[in-house]
Amino acid sequence: MCAFTNVDSWVILSDIEQQIKEKIERIGTPLKDWDIQISYGIKTGLNEAFIVDGGKRKELIAQDPKSEEIIRPILRGRDIKRYGYEFAEQYLIATFPSKGYKIDDYPAVKNHLLTFGRELLIASGFAWIAKNYLREWCFKRLEQTGDDIYINGEKISFKNNTKSRKATTNKWFETQDSISYWEDFSKQKIVWGEISDTTKFCIDLNGEFVTEATTFLLTGESLFLLFGYLNSKLSEYLFSKIGTTTGVGTIRWKKYTIEKLHAPRVSSDRKEIYNTIVNDIIENRKNNKEFEKQLAALNSLIYQDFQLTNEEIEFIEAQ
DSSP, rough: EOOOSSTTOOOOHHHHHHHHHHHHHEEEGHHHHHHEEEEEOOOOSSHHEEEEHHHHHHHHHOOOGGGGGGGGEEEGGGGGEEEOOOOOSEEEEEOOOOGOGGGGGGGEEEHHHTTHHHHHHHTOOOHHHHHHSHHHHHHHHHSSSSBBBBEEEEEEOBBBBOOOOOOOOOOHHHHOOOOOGGGGGSSOOOEEOOOOOEEOEEEESSSOEETTTTEEEEESOHHHHHHHHHHHHHHHHHHHHHHOOOOOSSSEOOOHHTTEEEOOOOOHHHHHHHHHHHHHHHHHHTTOOOOOHHHHHHHHHHHHHHHHOOHHHHHHOOO
């Protein structure tokens, strides 16, 4: 059976798939109609300068304790697992344009940004720049003009370092794109990577992390319910029908596709059941305990809320 009746159609469906689709769309509410905000992670324009490891973070704070104000832990797509994450001790120099920072207030960070390219230049055959023009090259590479880079009258081009960052109105020491939602990084949020072979959503309960460009974040209502739903077997099945594949066995979990997913609206009492199960899963995963029983209970809850039959559930579970 074909289903081309609207923009969210699932291409060609079997009879049982059509039954499932009808129930999902009749009972569920598209995420775009929930009181949530889905945003992109931070685009720095030059991760080599703005993302540092734990050792460099400690070094910058030792040089100037004020540095800690603008260095925040960051999650990348590769760090995110199903129901959790593996923090890789990576940190972002979070000089968001909308915050209006003055870089001279952070001398250690300023010096880092003006010297970040030393090893890169040497490894690429430009030791003379590293020795004599390091700060000039780093400044020009960080500028947001889109211009070619010239040092001592010579155009410098190697690997991905052919120009300054793309043209914006932002300052050389600021991250690339202006964002109005920087406060969302300090909220509870669901985080996921754009490309994955399966459902991999984690939750930042303490508003601790910022996220980088290969990730998305979701803030707003009913986070535990949505977190459980997005990680569920049903969500994985649905996304296989509407998601965009990469051609190499993975799917792009992009904002506009996530917003098409239909999640169940439930009573406050029912929501508490979701919250309890999801919280148990989070705690067990964090403490390296099994949580298969909780996963089964969560999937069962979701199937019930969409009024799926045993035959329909068996079909989904077999996919």
